[in-house]
Amino acid sequence: MMKAVVGFITGIVFVGLVGWNMADVMMLREVASPYSVEETAARIQRNIQSLSANGWTLSGLRNPAKAVANSGSNVPPVLLIEACSTKYSGPILKDDATRILSILMPCTITVYKKDDGKTYIGLMNAGLMGKMFGVGDIMAKVAKDQETFVTFDSSKPAPPLIKVRPGGGGAGGKDADGC
Amino acid sequence: MFKFKYKGAELIVAFVLSLGMIWPAYATSDAKAVDKAPVKTKGSSVDVFDIATEQDKKSTADHSKFKELQVDFKDGPAVTKACLACHTEASKQLHKTKHWNWDYINADTKQHLGKKNVINNFCTSVPSNYKFCTACHIGYGWEDENFDFTAEEKVDCLVCHDTTASYKKLPGLAGHPNYKTMEWPPHSGKFRAPTDLKRIAQNVGKTSRATCGACHFRGGGGDAVKHGDLDSTLTNPSRYLDVHMDAKGLDFSCAKCHTSDSHEVAGSRYQPTAVDDKGTFIRGSKDERNAATCVACHGNVPHDGEYEKMNSHTDKLACQTCHIPAYARGNKHTKMSWDWSTLGEMDENGKPKKIFGSEGKVLYDSKKGDFTYDRYVIPEYQWFNGEVEFTLADTKFDPSQVLKINSFKGNADDGKSRIWPTKVFRGKQMYDKGNNTLVVTSLSDDKETALWKNFDINKAVEYGMKYAGRDFSGQVGWIETEMSWPITHMVAPKEDVVACHQCHTENGRLAGIDGIYMPGANNTPLLDKLGFALALLTLIGVLIHGAIRYFMHKRGG
Numbered sequence: 001m002m003k004a005v006v007g008f009i010t011g012i013v014f015v016g017l018v019g020w021n022m023a024d025v026m027m028l029r030e031v032a033s034p035y036s037v038e039e040t041a042a043r044i045q046r047n048i049q050s051l052s053a054n055g056w057t058l059s060g061l062r063n064p065a066k067a068v069a070n071s072g073s074n075v076p077p078v079l080l081i082e083a084c085s086t087k088y089s090g091p092i093l094k095d096d097a098t099r100i101l102s103i104l105m106p107c108t109i110t111v112y113k114k115d116d117g118k119t120y121i122g123l124m125n126a127g128l129m130g131k132m133f134g135v136g137d138i139m140a141k142v143a144k145d146q147e148t149f150v151t152f153d154s155s156k157p158a159p160p161l162i163k164v165r166p167g168g169g170g171a172g173g174k175d176a177d178g179c
Numbered sequence: 180m181f182k183f184k185y186k187g188a189e190l191i192v193a194f195v196l197s198l199g200m201i202w203p204a205y206a207t208s209d210a211k212a213v214d215k216a217p218v219k220t221k222g223s224s225v226d227v228f229d230i231a232t233e234q235d236k237k238s239t240a241d242h243s244k245f246k247e248l249q250v251d252f253k254d255g256p257a258v259t260k261a262c263l264a265c266h267t268e269a270s271k272q273l274h275k276t277k278h279w280n281w282d283y284i285n286a287d288t289k290q291h292l293g294k295k296n297v298i299n300n301f302c303t304s305v306p307s308n309y310k311f312c313t314a315c316h317i318g319y320g321w322e323d324e325n326f327d328f329t330a331e332e333k334v335d336c337l338v339c340h341d342t343t344a345s346y347k348k349l350p351g352l353a354g355h356p357n358y359k360t361m362e363w364p365p366h367s368g369k370f371r372a373p374t375d376l377k378r379i380a381q382n383v384g385k386t387s388r389a390t391c392g393a394c395h396f397r398g399g400g401g402d403a404v405k406h407g408d409l410d411s412t413l414t415n416p417s418r419y420l421d422v423h424m425d426a427k428g429l430d431f432s433c434a435k436c437h438t439s440d441s442h443e444v445a446g447s448r449y450q451p452t453a454v455d456d457k458g459t460f461i462r463g464s465k466d467e468r469n470a471a472t473c474v475a476c477h478g479n480v481p482h483d484g485e486y487e488k489m490n491s492h493t494d495k496l497a498c499q500t501c502h503i504p505a506y507a508r509g510n511k512h513t514k515m516s517w518d519w520s521t522l523g524e525m526d527e528n529g530k531p532k533k534i535f536g537s538e539g540k541v542l543y544d545s546k547k548g549d550f551t552y553d554r555y556v557i558p559e560y561q562w563f564n565g566e567v568e569f570t571l572a573d574t575k576f577d578p579s580q581v582l583k584i585n586s587f588k589g590n591a592d593d594g595k596s597r598i599w600p601t602k603v604f605r606g607k608q609m610y611d612k613g614n615n616t617l618v619v620t621s622l623s624d625d626k627e628t629a630l631w632k633n634f635d636i637n638k639a640v641e642y643g644m645k646y647a648g649r650d651f652s653g654q655v656g657w658i659e660t661e662m663s664w665p666i667t668h669m670v671a672p673k674e675d676v677v678a679c680h681q682c683h684t685e686n687g688r689l690a691g692i693d694g695i696y697m698p699g700a701n702n703t704p705l706l707d708k709l710g711f712a713l714a715l716l717t718l719i720g721v722l723i724h725g726a727i728r729y730f731m732h733k734r735g736g
Contacts, residue, residue: 036553042537066510072418074508074675076555115681115688117557161537
């Protein structure tokens, strides 16, 4: 009996350690982009707009690196693209049990440069997050749309970056629809 | 319902499940530790400059009170004549400088250089394009090869000494500002009022970042194009961009480092100082060496306290290698490549076209071909001992290889090189396919042969070569080229220097630099094998020892 419990606990610890080390890979996804930070962000914006049938709109474009520069320090370029679809956010926001997930809204995709000089895209693993928080069906659709956001058609020219001011709450800002 | 066989197993399973739910939260909230860049804690040698800037702005002369300047000047040379009434020797001094002659002979390599002689991979060459290029000449009227370099009134005092920020020499006017109302930029519908020479002349002062930057920030034909570490964001920079030029801090003008003597300014791209191992020197002393080096102020043992170890890096690294982690950090995109070979493509109406990129920069121009840009660019590093060998107009080369417009000499073993950060500008440009030489191209001349008028590269090169008196085979080809620029401005705050792990790691910033051993980045296979063998032997020894003790215990028990 004792051996079984010890073995079980060892298993738990092992799984926990593996999970701990894999957490960032499982929860967040990083993919390289062949384009500059601005062009990558602009292409993602266009892809988001192409899924307007699924309710997607741009909610904002933030430049956190600029804020750091204003405070007197250097960080490589980072752009946060915010997007939201009321088609997906609505059911989550309606339910008391899942309304707390609004903390993850709007959907944010980050585009940034690393020390190797290359551009990367960072995404949340919407599918896994959805399963964890009990909204797996909805988030599976979000995850599918996310794939479209980061699939680029190199035959198309670089679109201009849309400088969307972050939306002002439920009604959205002047320039942006929000969730 | 499923029942667990062992008591308490439900509790364990529940614990595991809850662990599974919460570990991602821990993982995401526990952001990876950011390596702290070295922070120098003790007093710095630069403190002495805190008092300098305000003094610079004070002058003992109010030029608005000079009767010579209370005149409605008809043109720039008329202003210069007025200046020379008091500053009698100024033009004679300037006539001896690189800024005036665009002509330079490197005493070490004997190469005949200077802006009017060198062919680069931006707009390529000055001859036959004088009226445009000389918008950045410190003179008036250089529109062809007959320009009089001895004329004192042709020196442009205002371009360096304007304090009103309203003096602008426009391309196409051979170094003159506009004296009449003029549409600028061309076909823009915007009009530029005549230059108020009287007001500008009455407000002259010391040079500033704005006056030097009027040309040097716009090298290559536009803001931020050429150098990467010089652009208009340095006119009024914050501390993050450059600790020396920080407008609210030390507020250095360019001249603070680039001191001048009889109007000859310290520093050179043709003959840079790659290594300064002579320590600090007092400004105003008779020291002949370049004043515009880091060591000239900071000395050659600049780190103290817990970062004293950094001093042991200075025999291999230029200061800039650590202290300028990236260039083009001011949110301006610098041009990274220029492919001339694609020029001439027209829109559906047969008109010249421009295609813009996501950041709003021109990616394609029928007049010029394709461009790429970048910002916050990690430099390319190379050994450099200060010797630069240029591919000159008459240099023969192998067109099957990428041609280096300038080669930075140096290596790990010569004892006089340091690893430098550089911007490598890549291009594809026209060359003489028959003679395997670079060519002079007429881009902007008034004549119909100019490329930007007729889009015919053959005619443009033919005319350019004839203008320059050079032999031309009649065949234009395209050659891939590289040109290196040392990165030395945009010095970051000490907190933002390149951190240890950015080099001391596999495939770090200095990967590919030969002749150095860096812990963390390099390994010695033999040493590695020896280490692993020792560890393995130790493990075997421990196991044998443990086994013996176990069996002895059993036997004894």
